[in-house]
Amino acid sequence: MCLGIPMRVMECEGVFAWCEGRGRRERLNLLWIGEVQPGEWVYAVLGQARERLDEQRARQIDAGLDALEAVLAGRTEFDPYFDDLLRPD
């Protein structure tokens, strides 16, 4: 399964946008989702913005990735990460 990350659009350049998320800055292709505005959230996979996200969903995915990082690092106390993820939409 293919893990992507939520990123926030910082700067648009035609069919690309500079985005930031989880400590990374990346130039994403907007082929899948079309035009975006700075401030919007997108789901980024392998250089492509694959989906638009609302801020809450972006936070939930972020929390899930935090939990995953914690588990892979051998930490088991990751319940706090789930609070946000599991808040109903």
Add this chain to the structure above:
Amino acid sequence: MDPGKLEIRVRCAAGRIAALTVASSRPEAARVLHGRSAAQAVTMVPQLFALCGRAQGVAAMAARAAIEEEAFAARHDAGVAAEAAQEHLWRLLCAWPRELDLAPQDADFGRWRRILAADPSALVGPDLRDFLAQRLLGMAPGAWLELSRAEEFEAWCRNSPAPAAQLCRTLEGNGDSWNEPRPVVHLPALDATMVADDWPVLSAAFALRPQWRGRPSETGAYARRHEDPLLAALATRPLLARLVARLQELAALTRGDFALPLPGAVMAFPLDKGRGRALVETARGLLMHELTLLDGRVADYVIVAPTEWNFHPDGALPALLAGRACASEPQAATLVRRTVLALDPCVAHEINIDWQAPP
């Protein structure tokens, strides 16, 4: 969070591919679900694995439902089919044209991607069939699917100005032909009994290197359709056969002919007490989820994704490439890149070629 990647190392000697290794550094992400409640796991799966989120979400829900209802279920999921069609369109309208130096149809892809994401039922509407007829196949999808004899296909491939025909003949003209391919085993259409008998329990180790009856096997459009007479006739042109399989599958999806093994097929069944398994056909192939609950908590969760089948170190990639003649390092790189694209990994990959010039 490092999503991992595939590292493909190819050694060329005496003008042939002498050795190939595939190493995967993908994390065992399903571990994050251990200890959660079943409801939490089902919520979390499509969030975390959002790339094919619909298929992942459906698989998680179906595996859980199989435990609770203790019954076998099979159905077609329109959302998973539409998600797969977007992937096929992407490859056919954007990725393959770029790879073959043809004009990509980015705007068309963007438009259809957005339509299908908003309304999965557009997959079987007349507009998409018209689009495929006018802008991809050069004829109606139904009529194109009737090109079942090699001569009819060759005539279309040679003469049609349609973008898909250009893709096929450009790929052809670049030395896809190969007279002695090593056989690639295809994952058969699986039924619940076969799956339960052959794989009583899935494990993380199996998920990393899955096998069918002791053999690494290919999954995806070509495997689902490899008994098709046209694909059988194209067997010595492995890249073309896989490209055509994807075109056929897209055409069939838009016609709503879901009796065939197509993306969107969902099957789920209970195993021992507290254990349920779901099988979902996605664009890239078979996705399996197995959920084991103990006192309402996730005791084990195993996800077997198509990329692990298709990029098994002893699977389709070495079978398609080992021994192939390459006149130069760039030619070897092109062949490997195209074979990887034909097998379509869902993670990043890196190709390293160690070229030892022929004496």
